[in-house]
Amino acid sequence: DFLTVSLLEEKGYNPLVYRMFCLQSHYRKPLTFTYESLDNTAKAYEKLTKRIAGLxxxxxxxxxxxxxxxxxxKEALDNDINTSLGLTCVYDVLKAQLDDATKLYLINEFDKVLSLDLTKASPAQAKTESADSEINAEVEALIAQRTKARAEKDWATADAIRDKLKEMRVVIKDTKDGIEWHFEN
Structure with missing residues (x-):
């Protein structure tokens, strides 16, 4: 099995979340991927960018x-490209007794290497991303209800939920591994 960034995007993940997920691990160690780990990283990324946007x-x-x-x-990266420790430096700066301008300067400098677009999110974008995650959660809940209705052979409910998803421009695809979905272009 393999994973592509396109597949993650179809599932509603920001590619930068995957980058952050990879940066949290040392490049010489095997990376154990789970969607749960990626979800946790997505929450951490969202929280981090919102905190930075608030500076x-x-x-x-x-x-x-x-x-x-x-x-x-620099020491973290000079230590066998320890990006995990480099990422920790971002959090250290946010906790430090520094003025916001200095914090933003440092985060911009770190982000030249990390490439996580940490300062690109405006407070408005942070709100939009939060709204997007709420919509994704609503879609996931509807899909779970539809799956349950189908398992119980409640076709009327399953069809009604499918129609609601269609109104939301959600394309669902039943696969052997479960249901995959994405928003219509």
Whole structure:
């Protein structure tokens, strides 16, 4: 079995979440993939980007205070490309007693390497992504109800749910591994 980013996108995952998932593990160690792990990473990514989006963009970064954090990040990557430790540096900066401008400066510097678009999400986008995840949760709940109705041979309910999903522009596909779905283009 193999996984493609396109498949993850069809399932509603942001490719940057998968990148963050990969960065949390050392490149020399086997990566154990589960959708549960990816879901946890998606929640962490969403929480992280919302927290960063909430930082004030006013002021000027104090590069002198930022230097020790840049050094820590560089040391992490110099230590056999330890991206997991590099990612930890982002969280350390958010917890640090630094002004928001310095935090944003550091996160931008780290993101030049991590490429997670950590500062690209505006507060409005953070709200939109939250709304998207609520819609995805609603679709998942409807699919679960439809699956249950089909198992109980309640065809009227299953058909009604299928019609509701169709109205939401959701394409469902029954496979041997369960139901796959995506939004119509």
């Amino acid at each position: 004030s963009k006013d002021g000027t970064a104090d590069k002198e205070k930022a230097q020790p954090y840049l050094d820590s990040f």
